[in-house]
């Protein structure tokens with residue numbers, strides 16, 4: 351479980367989110383929504399341990415986030431960034447196998463898990479290809495695969511649907527939904543319809559230190575969505 355108590359999130363010296371109280375539990379699929387620049391990615395960066403610009407209490411499975419060593423944190427949290435630029439010519443299966451690094455498991459187990467993930471992500475046909483020579487969508491599928499191979503208890507996803515075709519978007523959202531049955535999935539997403547359809551819970555960041563959190567049914571009301579976008583017609 352990731353728990354935030356009176357957490358304030360900063361970008362440089364500016365506070366983006368103030369006094370956030372929320373818990374992300376296994377069995378929950380959270381959608382984080384809000385306008386551009388409101389602080390969604392910055393929040394994920396903090397939860398992933400990539401930024402320590404926060405105040406208040408953030409705990410992962412009962413331990414303060416800033417006291418968890420890197421390997422244990424990587425066992426607990428995997429993070430799909432909004433954009434990732436590969437610079438080394440790893441093969442697709444090598445890139446996915448990197449998700450296994452925190453676990454120090456045997457090579458054969460890692461190969462098995464990598465194979466399962468490639469099936470799950472429908473990317474078997476990309477085996478043997480360099481990640482530098484993939485299309486944007488193919489690369490996104492591999493990045494998602496690396497996160498799934500990490501088998502962490504908390505999966506952080508920053509706009510995972512970027513670059514993916516609509517058919518694959520549906521497939522991978524089902525995969526995330528299934529993953530959330532035993533783990534916590536926390537996804538930043540601009541596609542409100544997808545959030546409505548797949549997420550059990552929503553954190554709506556409204557800016558100016560305001561937010562709403564709770565089950566999707568209670569948060570994704572017309573009134574709240576109007577507050578978020580100031581214009582409900584954007585949703586039609």
Ligand SMILES: Nc1ncnc2c1ncn2[C@@H]1O[C@H](COP(=O)(O)OP(=O)(O)OP(=O)(O)O)[C@@H](O)[C@H]1O
Pocket residue numbers: 361362366384385386387388389390391392393
């Ligand atoms: N590296 C950085 N240095 C300085 N300011 C930054 C940096 N990254 C982001 N910001 C600023 O912090 C604020 C929050 O950015 P963040 O990326 O968290 O927004 P977001 O809600 O994820 O937006 P989007 O929907 O556009 O992805 C923005 O005002 C942004 O300009």
